[in-house]
Amino acid sequence: MATEVVVRQGLTYGPSGKLLDVYQPAGASEPVPAVLLWHGRGPDERDVLAPVARAAAERGVVVLVPDWRPDAPDGGRAHLRESADFVRRNVTGLGGDPERIVLAGWSLGGKAAVGVALNPEAFGGWRPRAAVGIAGAYGTAAPSTGTVPIEDLQNSGSLPAVPVWLVHGTADPAVDVERSRELHTALIGHGRPASLDEVATDHAGVIMTEFVPERQRCLPSTAGHAVEAGARTADVLARAAGTTVPGPTSRR
Template sequence: MRTGGGTPTLEVPPLDAGHDLKLLARADYAHLSSTQAHAHAVRGLDLHLRRRDDGRRELFGIGLDADRVRACVRHALRASPDVVTVRVTVFSRHTADVADRSLVTWRGSQDDHSEGAVAAEVGVRVGLGYGSSGKLLDVYQPVGVPGPAPVVLFWHGRGPDERDVLAAVARAAAERGLVVLVPDWRPDAPDGGRAQLGESAEFVRRNAVGLGGDPERIVLAGWSLGGKAAVAVALNPEAFGGWRPSAVVGIAGAYGSAAPTTGTVPLDDLRRGGGARPPLPVWLVHGTADPVVDVERSRELHTALGERGWPTSLDEVATDHAGVIMTEFVPERQRCLPSTADHAVLAGSRTADVLARAAGITVGRSNRRP
C-alpha cells in the first residue's frame, strides 16, 4: 500500500486481486513493514526486506521472494508523488481462509516425484482440540475420494508441540488418499507425554468415521521420538491400553531405549516375544545421511523383526533426519521448517508413499529392504 498526496493505492501480486483483497481485509495473522519513499526511492529497503523475510519464516515457515516484493513496490510507485508512505503486508491466503471457514484446500501436484501417487485435493482442519489435556491437532483430508479413506495418526518428535513440523509430509500423504491426523504432544511432560499420546489415539478411534476415515484401517506413524513411540505400541500394546493399529510406520527412530507410550524398550519387547497377539506390519523409513539417529538403528530393528517373523520393510532414503519429513533444520530457529531442496522433497515424497502403502494404497516403490 502507498499513501501520499493522492489516493491510497493497493498493489497485490497478479493472481486474483479481488479475492486477495478480501482475504487481506479479514487476515489476522500477518506481518507488515512501513517506510517512506522519497523520489521513488526507499532508504534501507534491504533491511526492511530482511525483516520481512525473518517474519515470513517465523509465521509461515518459508522465506520471502524479495524480487517479487521489489517489483510490487516499483509498480505501486510508478505514478506516485515525490514523498509517500509504503507499507508491505505479508499474509497467507490459506491462513486468511482458516479465519473465515476453518477448512482450507490445496491442490496436490501432478508431478511430485512419486510414481503412482494420487493427486487429490486436500482439505486441512486446523487446531481441533482432543482429550482433557487441551492439546490441538490438525486433520489433512483428501477431497473427493470415494468411500471411507484409511487413517494415519502421525506423532511428531522430541520438540514439544511441534505438529507443524509434519505439515508438509502429512499433506503429501493426504494427496495419496489418506486422512492424516497430526497432534501436538509434550515429551517434556511429567509422564513423558504418554497421556497425551493416549488421548490422541482415543480421539482418532472415536472420530475416524466423522472425518471420512475407516476405523478398521488406522495406521500409527511417528517421526524420531514419535517413531519409537509408535513402534512400541505394536510391540507392547498392553502397556498402551490394549489398542493396536492395523500397521505401524517408524520414521528416523531409535528403538533401543524406553518409549514414551509404553515405558519399555521396543527391541526388548520384541525379544521377549512382542506380546501374545499376532505380528502386524511394521514399516520403517530412515535417511542414510541422518546425523541425529543413525540409520543402523532402523536396520537393527528391521533385522530383529524379520528374524521373529514380523512383516516388515525398511526404506532407506538419501537425506538427513529432517529431510525424511520434507524439512530442513534451521539453527537460528532451533526448528525444522519446510524445505524445497531436492533431497528433502524426494525423501518426504517417499515417506508419504510408505504411509500410503502401510494403509493399503498402491504407490511407487523406493530403495526398500524387504
Template sequence: MAPDMGMAGTTVETVRGLVYGPGGKRLDVHRPAGASGATPTVLLWHGIGPDERDVLEPLARATAAHGALVLVPDWRSDAPDGGRSHLLESLAFAREEAGGLGADGESLVLAGWSAGAGAALGVALRPEIADEWRPSAVVGLAGRYDLPARTTGTPPLDDLTAGRDPGVPVHLVHGTRDAVVDARYSRDLTEALRTPGRAVTLQEPETDHAGVIMTAYDPAADRCIPTTGEHAVRAGRMVAGVLATAGA
C-alpha cells in the same frame, strides 16, 4: 479449512487446531477433498520437540494427496509423564473420531518420526495400553528403538527380546545421511524383527534426519521448516507413499 492441491494432484483440505482430549492439546486434520467412508487413517506423531505438529505438515499433506486422512497432534515430551497421556489421548481420538472426519474408521496406521517412532511401535508391542488394540501397521521414521518408548516406558528392542510381537507389519524409513539418529538403529530393529511370519521393510533414502519428513533444520528457529531441497522432497514423497499404503 484450507484447501490446496497436493503433490499427487489431489486437492487436500486442512483443518487446524481440533482439541483431541482432556489435556486440551490440539491436532490438525489433512484429508483429500470430499473424503467419505473409504479413506484410510494415518495418525502421525512428531518428535521430541514440544508441540511441533506444524513440522509434519508438508509430509502430512503429501500423504493426504495419496488418499489418506492424516491426523497430526501436538504432544509434549517435557510433560511430567514424558508425553504418554497426550499420545494416548490422540490415539483414542483417532480411533473414535476418524470415521466422522471422512475415514473408513477401520484402517489406522500408527506412525511417528524420531521419538514418535518408538512411541508408535511401543503401542503395537504392548497393546494392553490401548485396550488390546493394535494398528493396521506401524511406520517408524528415523527412530531409535533402544530407548524407552514414550507410550510404554520400555525400549521396543527390549520388548522384542522378551518375546513380544508387534503383530502387524512394520515399515521403517531412515536417511543414510542422518547425523542426529544414526540409521543403524533402524537396521538393528529390522534384524530383530526378521523372523518367520513377521512383515518388516526398511528403506534408506539419501537424506538426513529432517529431510525424511520433507523439511530442513533451521538453527536460528531451532526447528525443522519446509524445504524444496531435492533430497528432502524426494524422500518425503517416498515416505508419503509408504504412509498412505501401509495399512492396505
C-alpha cells in the same frame, strides 16, 4: 495426479486441551485409511509434520497430526493416549475408516508408534493396522509404553503381529540409520512383517523439512533430497494404510 487436500487446523483432541490438525483428501466417496502421525522431541510441533502429512493425504489417506509434550512429567504418554483415543472415536466423522488406522511417528514419535505395535497391552490393548517408524531409535524406552521396543519384540511370543514399516535417512546425524536396520533385522528374525526404506537424506529431510538453527525448528524444504525423501515417506505411509503387507527386504 495428486488429490486435493482439505486441512482442518486446531481441533481439541482430549482433556489436556492439546490440538490436532487433520489433512483430508477431498472428494472421497467412502471412508479412506487413516494415519495418526506423532511428531518428535520438540514440544507441540505438529506444524513440523505438515509437509509430509499433506503429501500423504494427496495419496488418498486421512492424516491426523497432534501436538504432544515429551517434556511433560509422564513423558507425554497421556497426550499420546488421548490422541489415539480421539482418532479411534472420531475418525469416521473425519472421513476415515476405523478399521484401517495406521500409527506413525517421526524421531521420538517413531519410537512411540513402534512401541505401541510391539507392546499393545501397555497401550490399552489397541493394535493399529500397521505402524510406521520414521527416523527412530528403538533401543531405549518409548514414551508411549515405558518399555523398550526391541526388547518387547523378544517378549512378544505368539501375539498377533502388527506390520512395521521403517523409513530412515542414510545421512542422518541425529539418529543413525543403523538403529532402524537393527530393528528391521530383529523383526524379520522373529517372522514379523516388516520393511525398511533407506533414503538419501538427513533427519529433517526424511519428512520434507530442514533444520533452521536460528529458528531452532524444522521448516519446509525445497531441497531436492528432502523433496524426494519426503515423497518416499509419504508413499510408505500410504502403502502401510492400504492392503499391502511389508516384505522382508529393505529398499535403498
